[in-house]
Amino acid sequence: MSDQISKALDAARPSMQGFLLYPYKEHQIAGYQLFSIEDIAVFRDTLKTQLDNDEITSANWKSDNPSARPLNVAFTASGLKKLLGDAFIEESYDRPFAEGMATNARARKLGDLGPNGHANWNWGADNEIDGVYLAFGADRAEVNARLGFLSGASGISPLAPLIVGDREPTSPQTGQSLEGKDIFGFADGISQPIIIGTKKYAKLSPTEKRLHGVPAGELILGFPDGTDRDWENFDGTERLPRSPYIPREFDQLGLLKRSTEAEASADFGRFGSYLVLRQIEQDYQGFWDFAAANGTDGRDKIATAEKMVGRQMDGNPLGAAPGENNEDKNGFDFSDDVNGRVCPLGSHVRRANPRSGGASGKKGDQKLRVTNRHRITRRARLYVDDNNKPGGLFFACLNSSITRQFEFIQSTWCNDQFFAGLQREVDPIIGTINRPPTGLASLDRFTIPAETCRDLLSGLTEFTKLKGGAYFFIPSMPALSVLAAM
Amino acid sequence: MARKLKHSLFTVIAQIDPGRREPLVTMLEAKSYLGTPQSNDVFAFGDLEQLHYASMFTYDDPEDGELFVLELNVDHTPEKFFDDFEALLDQNNEALEQWVSVCDHLHGYFGGAPSNIRRFFEGRVQKPSTPYVGAVGLSRDQIRLDQKVFEVVDQTLGGGANGRTFDQLTQDVLTNLKNDPATAAFADPIGDGGHKLGVLGWIGNGVAGVASLLGHAILGVINLYNERKAPEHNLRQNFAQVREQTAFEDHSPTNHMASIVFLHKDAARNLAKRNVYSLLNRAIRLFFNNGVLGGIETIHFAHWAIVNQGRRLLFVSNYDGTWDSYLDDFTLKANEGLTLAWAHGVGFPRSLLMVGGGAAYGPEFIDWARRSMTPCPVWYSAYPGLSIKRIIENRDLRRELASGGSNKDWLKHV
Numbered sequence: 001m002s003d004q005i006s007k008a009l010d011a012a013r014p015s016m017q018g019f020l021l022y023p024y025k026e027h028q029i030a031g032y033q034l035f036s037i038e039d040i041a042v043f044r045d046t047l048k049t050q051l052d053n054d055e056i057t058s059a060n061w062k063s064d065n066p067s068a069r070p071l072n073v074a075f076t077a078s079g080l081k082k083l084l085g086d087a088f089i090e091e092s093y094d095r096p097f098a099e100g101m102a103t104n105a106r107a108r109k110l111g112d113l114g115p116n117g118h119a120n121w122n123w124g125a126d127n128e129i130d131g132v133y134l135a136f137g138a139d140r141a142e143v144n145a146r147l148g149f150l151s152g153a154s155g156i157s158p159l160a161p162l163i164v165g166d167r168e169p170t171s172p173q174t175g176q177s178l179e180g181k182d183i184f185g186f187a188d189g190i191s192q193p194i195i196i197g198t199k200k201y202a203k204l205s206p207t208e209k210r211l212h213g214v215p216a217g218e219l220i221l222g223f224p225d226g227t228d229r230d231w232e233n234f235d236g237t238e239r240l241p242r243s244p245y246i247p248r249e250f251d252q253l254g255l256l257k258r259s260t261e262a263e264a265s266a267d268f269g270r271f272g273s274y275l276v277l278r279q280i281e282q283d284y285q286g287f288w289d290f291a292a293a294n295g296t297d298g299r300d301k302i303a304t305a306e307k308m309v310g311r312q313m314d315g316n317p318l319g320a321a322p323g324e325n326n327e328d329k330n331g332f333d334f335s336d337d338v339n340g341r342v343c344p345l346g347s348h349v350r351r352a353n354p355r356s357g358g359a360s361g362k363k364g365d366q367k368l369r370v371t372n373r374h375r376i377t378r379r380a381r382l383y384v385d386d387n388n389k390p391g392g393l394f395f396a397c398l399n400s401s402i403t404r405q406f407e408f409i410q411s412t413w414c415n416d417q418f419f420a421g422l423q424r425e426v427d428p429i430i431g432t433i434n435r436p437p438t439g440l441a442s443l444d445r446f447t448i449p450a451e452t453c454r455d456l457l458s459g460l461t462e463f464t465k466l467k468g469g470a471y472f473f474i475p476s477m478p479a480l481s482v483l484a485a486m
Numbered sequence: 487m488a489r490k491l492k493h494s495l496f497t498v499i500a501q502i503d504p505g506r507r508e509p510l511v512t513m514l515e516a517k518s519y520l521g522t523p524q525s526n527d528v529f530a531f532g533d534l535e536q537l538h539y540a541s542m543f544t545y546d547d548p549e550d551g552e553l554f555v556l557e558l559n560v561d562h563t564p565e566k567f568f569d570d571f572e573a574l575l576d577q578n579n580e581a582l583e584q585w586v587s588v589c590d591h592l593h594g595y596f597g598g599a600p601s602n603i604r605r606f607f608e609g610r611v612q613k614p615s616t617p618y619v620g621a622v623g624l625s626r627d628q629i630r631l632d633q634k635v636f637e638v639v640d641q642t643l644g645g646g647a648n649g650r651t652f653d654q655l656t657q658d659v660l661t662n663l664k665n666d667p668a669t670a671a672f673a674d675p676i677g678d679g680g681h682k683l684g685v686l687g688w689i690g691n692g693v694a695g696v697a698s699l700l701g702h703a704i705l706g707v708i709n710l711y712n713e714r715k716a717p718e719h720n721l722r723q724n725f726a727q728v729r730e731q732t733a734f735e736d737h738s739p740t741n742h743m744a745s746i747v748f749l750h751k752d753a754a755r756n757l758a759k760r761n762v763y764s765l766l767n768r769a770i771r772l773f774f775n776n777g778v779l780g781g782i783e784t785i786h787f788a789h790w791a792i793v794n795q796g797r798r799l800l801f802v803s804n805y806d807g808t809w810d811s812y813l814d815d816f817t818l819k820a821n822e823g824l825t826l827a828w829a830h831g832v833g834f835p836r837s838l839l840m841v842g843g844g845a846a847y848g849p850e851f852i853d854w855a856r857r858s859m860t861p862c863p864v865w866y867s868a869y870p871g872l873s874i875k876r877i878i879e880n881r882d883l884r885r886e887l888a889s890g891g892s893n894k895d896w897l898k899h900v
Contacts, residue, residue, distance in 0.1 A: 091722040098725060105729070108736035109808050227848055242722075242849050261720075296646065339898075370818045401849075403810050412811035417739050418784075418873035438738065439523030440871040448646075453655055453897050455646035 005197025005216060005234045008223065015271045015476045016059040019072040019134055020220055020398060023379050027070065027136035030165035030381050031143035032277070032394065034123060034470075035156040037082050037130045043155030044083070047073075048484040050149070051477070058477055069146045070136040073480070074275045074472035076100065079130030083483045087250035092243075092262070096402040097274055097471045100127035110407065111415035111432035116466040122279070123160040123468035130156070132277065132472060140164065160468075163279065165381030169390040173284050178382055180315075183282035183390055184305070184463075187315030191330050191353055193375035195219060196231055207331045211355060211368065212375075217241045219377050221400050222270035222476075226373045241400050243269030244473070246482070253485055255478040271476035273398045276376075276406045278469040279383065280430065282392040287463040294457045304457075307448050308428040310349030318343045333368065335360035340449040345420040348429040351413045354420070374408045375399075392464065402471055417443055428457075430464050491625055491679030493538070494567065495559050495617040495789045497800065498607045501593035502552040507544055510554065510591040514542055514863040517584070520737040521867035530581035531866040533574055536561040538626050539787050539804040542588070542864040543744050550794050554592055555744070556607065557802045559787040561625045561677065564611055568604050575600030612800075614789035615763035616827070620874040621786070622775045624881060625677025629869055632880035634668045639883065639900055656891045663887065673888040678881065681775045688772065695768030698761055702826075705758040706839035712752065713840065719833030723856045731861045735809055739873070740786070742865045743809060745801045745858040747831040749792070756796065758840065759830050763790060766826060777878040780820030784812060786874050790827055799831060806873045813855060817848040824851065831858075 013021075024030070037043050050056050050071070057070040077098050081088045090098045096106065102118050102125050112118065118125035135146035143164070150158060168179035182188040193214040194201045201213055217225030217240065224238035245259040246268045256266035291305040299307070306312050312320065315329045319342040334350065337343055338358035343350050354371055356364035376397040383394040399405035413419060414427040425445040426433060433443045448455040475483070502510060519525040531540055539559040546552050560567040575582045585603055589595040595606050621629060642662045647655060663669045683691065706713075735741050749759065770779070779785055788803035805812045816824055825844030828851075829837045835851050837844035845851040869877075883899035 091725055095723060095725060095728065099729075105732035105735065109732075109810075227846075239847070296648075373814075373818060404814060404848075408811055408814060411808050412814075416807055416811075417871075418806050418875060421873070421875045421879060423873065423876050424871075437524065439525075440738065450646065452647040452650070452652055453643050454900060456640075456643070458645070 003197065004236075005195075005223070006199070008234070009195070009198060009216060012220075012222065012271050013060040014058050014064075015478055016220065017072045017074075017272075017474050017477065017480075018057040018059045018061050018070055019275075019379065019474060020271075020273055020377075021059045022061075022070075024070050024136040025167060027138060027142075028167045029137055029139055029143050030167075030394075031133075031135040031137075031140075031147060032163040032165065033133045033135070033147055033150065034129045034159045034163075035131055035133065035150075036128065036159050037079055037155060038157050039153075039155040040082055041155070042153055044484050044486065046149060046154045046156070047480060051481055051484055056477065056480060069142050070134075071146050072134045072474065073131060074134070074474040075131040076127070076129050076470055076472055078127060080473065080483075082130060083486065084246060084250070085486070087246040087486070089245060089247075089262075089265075092245045092265075092268075093473070094242075094274060094402045096407055097473060101276075101469045101471050102127050106407075109411045111410065111426070111435070112466060112469075113432055113436060114434040115462045116432045121466065121468045124470040125468075127470070129159055129470050132275075132470075163394060164384050165394050166384045166388065166390065167381060169382055169384050169388055172389050178390060183284050183382065183392055184287050184309075186305075186309050186311065186313050187329075188393075189378055189380060190311075190315050191349075192378060193219065193372065197234070205328065205331065208328065210365070211331065211333055212372075214372050214375050218373070218375060218400055218405070219398055220271060220273050222267070222272075225400060226369070243267050244272075245269070250486060251482055253481065255481055268475070268479050268482070269473070270479075272479060273400060273474055274402050274406075275472040275474045276395070276397045276399070276402060276469070277472065278395040279467040280393045280395050281465045281467050283463050283465070286461065290460065290463070296455065299455075307344050308347060308446060308457075310343050310347030310351075333360075333364060334358045335364050340420075341451070344446070344448050346422050346425050346428065346447055348414075348427050351419055351427045352409060354413065357420075374405055374413075376405050376409065392467075398474070422447060425460075428460055428463075431462075433460055433462055491561060491623050491677050492563075493559065493561060493617075493619050493622075493787070494564050495614055495619070495787055496564055497558070497612045497614075497791060497793075497802070498556040498610045499612050499793060499800075500554045500556075500595075500606070500610050501550075502544060502554050502591055503593050504551075506591040507546065507552040510588070511544055511863065513587065513591075514544075518734070518863050519866055520734065521740060521742075521865050521870045522738045523870060527866070528581070528584045529864070529866075530574060530578055530584075532868070533578065533581075534560075534567070534570055536567050536570060536626060537866070538629075538868050539742075540864075540866040541742055541744065541802065541804075541862050543860050543862040545746055545860040547746070547794065547798070549797065554588075555800070557744070559619075559804070564608070568608050571607075572600045572604040575603060612791050612793050614791040615760075616766045616770065617787075617789040618770055618774070618779055618785060619787055620777045620779075621877045621881070622681035623679035624877065626868050628675060628677035629872070629877055629880075631669070631672070631676060632877065632884050633869065633872055634666075635663060635672050635884045635887070636876070636880045636900070638662050638666050638669050639887075639896075643900060652894060652897075656896070659896075660887065660891060672884055675884075675888075678885075683771060683775065691768045691771045695765065695772060698765035698768060701761040702758070702765055702840070705754065705761055706841075708754050709758055710839065712750070712755070713829070713837060716750065716836070717833065718836050718850070719854055719857070720835070720850060721833075721853060721857060723853045727859075728856055731856075731859055732809075734862050734865070738867070738870050740804065740806050740867055740870065741809060741812070742862050743801070743803045743805065743812070744860050744862050745855060746793075746860065747799050747801075747828065747858045748833075749797055749799050749830050750832060751797060755830055759792065759796075762826050762829075762840065763792075766790075766823070769823075777874050780823045782812075782815050782820055783875050784815065784873070786877075799828070801827075804867070806875070810852075813852045814848070817845050817851055821845040821848075821851075 216223035886896035
């Protein structure tokens with residue numbers, strides 16, 4: 001039954017880092033400190049001290065210590081290689097993680113080319129990062145205090161200045177609060193997968209359950225994922241998704257469970273997840289200038305921008321009455337909009353989550369189920385400079401397979417020029433339009449299906465630019481203890 | 487309607503002379519043609535007007551030694567293709583030189599004239615057990631013409647209707663199509679043989695399909711013990727091997743896959759293999775003849791061939807999108823079909839009656855498939871940048887307009 005999932009999740013809470021389940025919205029400021037490990041032994045001591053003093057926040061923090069400022073830590077493959085040494089079994093990890101985000105083959109796949117190419121990144125281009133600390137607090141002072149250990153002998157050194165995420169910065173262009181919005185002023189972060197069996201899931205409407213319920217193993221390793229036919233029930237006999245493992249002799253304290261996949265191995269990944277970070281600069285002026293220049297008599301700049309994004313600015317679905325305060329902004333599946341006349345087929349929202357792809361009935365359910373094998377938990381915030389001026393989105397997401405989830409969304413939906421039968425166009429918000437020349441036609445188009453015939457916008461350029469990125473693994477508390485004790 | 491057009495999908499498989507695989511691969515990699523218009527077509531693939539997709543790769547077989555594979559997907563018959571191929575080599579010395587330099591690495595080639603290359607290749611043709619074509623009945627030139635029709639329509643529509651009525655739009659489009667020399671003859675199909683099966687085809691394939699299905703059920707029971715006992719590889723991907731493969735991927739929005747797996751060889755399995763490919767053939771003809779294979783809308787040409795005296799299964803595919811999404815699509819939408827096609831492979835994830843389990847274990851199947859692949863340094867597409875979905879839409883667009891475009895249906899395809 002699904003309360004078995006709920007019990008299993010509750011039992012796992014003390015073993016999971018809090019970021020897996022919480023965006024820590026209570027805390028206005030987030031600090032993302034990328035680092036490299038300089039002295040492995042000293043860093044193990046740092047980690048051990050932090051674990052002994054309960055400074056790494058678990059998913060049980062609300063009961064344990066709700067007033068503490070959260071701190072979580074994640075590692076890249078290069079970081080885990082340093083810490084695990086011979087116990088790092090490369091092929092036991094998801095391949096994108098093991099190889100790092102910044103490889104040439106991956107850049108072609110993800111569209112990290114041209115203006116989004118590694119050459120223009122501020123960090124991550126050399127896969128030089130070992131890990132990231134995620135610290136949260138009411139203001140910068142609290143975040144800095146949380147990261148105070150970095151000024152002592154911690155065994156790690158910061159790479160790139162602290163990236164600061166703000167939950168509600170002020171828009172320099174409009175002077176309004178950007179709480180829950182992106183730089184362009186659009187409501188963001190509305191659509192999230194909800195783990196089946198949680199209290200949050202129980203409160204959803206049947207429609208929302210159908211649209212957004214996913215098995216826990218899609219987002220957290222150690223639980224059954226969507227491979228299982230029955231998503232609602234869980235009896236402990238299911239195959240678990242593939243999880244990183246280490247030879248058992250390296251788990252000297254016996255903290256980890258046996259790997260169900262490899263002999264004589266311990267499951268290092270259980271109750272962990274892969275974390276994707278991408279810093280996405282947003283060009284407010286460029287975006288709105290383009291929308292203003294590409295309106296028609298019946299479509300002003302806001303309507304044009306909304307067609308590109310695929311939602312109304314306030315987060316309501318396209319087609320909902322203007323200003324209508326829809327409590328449920330996410331209960332649609334496009335089955336009444338097969339041709340995209342309401343929400344264009346190639347719009348950002350439709351590409352990033354095509355839902356039932358316009359199909360309805362049983363076919364729609366099947367498509368939805370396939371789509372939901374590609375969901376991610378999003379944990380983005382706007383990043384701000386030293387003067388609190390927001391520059392764009394610090395994208396963060398969690399998934400149990402980077403290949404099947406984040407990379408699939410990025411390559412097969414957002415950056416695929418063949419998406420939904422379209423041609424020569426990619427996601428108008430996050431797609432890479434200006435790629436190195438191959439002789440193929442330009443991708444600077446955006447199709448808006450309309451009554452008589454489609455409208456076509458052309459001359460698009462990148463309104464967002466990638467400034468850095470890396471793949472991380474966010475280990476469980478017992479796995480952190482193994483890293484500290486080796 | 488034009489005469490029914492058939493495609494031929496096949497490979498040429500030749501033994502590589504001892505010690506010559508590495509130089510051959512190095513040479514092929516240097517001539518790498520990755521399906522984009524900017525690539526340098528030294529083999530003159532583009533001059534072969536029947537050719538849709540081609541590839542060249544090698545693999546090292548533990549029992550049969552080092553082998554070279556040339557994959558060809560063409561209009562009409564292999565014989566007609568080789569007629570054109572020989573004529574091309576007769577006229578084009580540079581291309582001849584390139585083909586000779588490939589053949590020089592191959593066992594049994596003694597040099598000489600274009601007719602020798604032709605004979606060498608033709609004598610080594612391997613026809614597939616199960617071919618799949620996305621754009622059934624469409625010739626290469628028809629596909630290119632349909633795309634030109636789309637482009638003229640697209641330009642005529644411009645930024646949108648801009649106050650024009652449906653009738654005005656239709657008129658503008660038809661006028662522009664007639665005025666453009668490239669599309670003036672758009673109403674006369676040059677190679678659209680139609681994709682629908684006739685009544686006789688339905689009956690013939692239906693009866694054969696039911697017989698194969700019954701055969702599969704019986705052979706499934708006979709094979710059950712061996713099937714459940716067969717060891718699974720259950721190995722993760724070999725990252726070094728994958729890196730060699732991905733170097734040749736995602737240079738264009740369409741990609742290529744070449745895989746060779748070992749087959750179980752006992753007598754009951756041999757019967758079941760032959761039967762299952764017959765079953766798949768019937769299913770493809772009956773149900774999957776319009777650009778979609780079991781829910782997958784991204785395959786241009788693919789085929790399964792039993793090669794090396796029944797000991798290997800060769801699979802080649804030309805598909806839209808990335809490899810990971812292709813395989814993902816396959817395991818999520820069509821895992822029963824995949825299991826039917828691959829259940830006789832050594833190390834395949836455990837299946838049940840050669841249709842259940844198996845590929846349904848997504849990651850296990852995907853990793854097994856990756857391990858079976860070989861890098862493909864030379865790959866040609868006759869229409870890069872054109873998805874199979876667009877090809878089908880373009881065909882329907884042209885057909886609607888050819889019949890006058892008086893209903894609004896043609897607009898659905900732009």
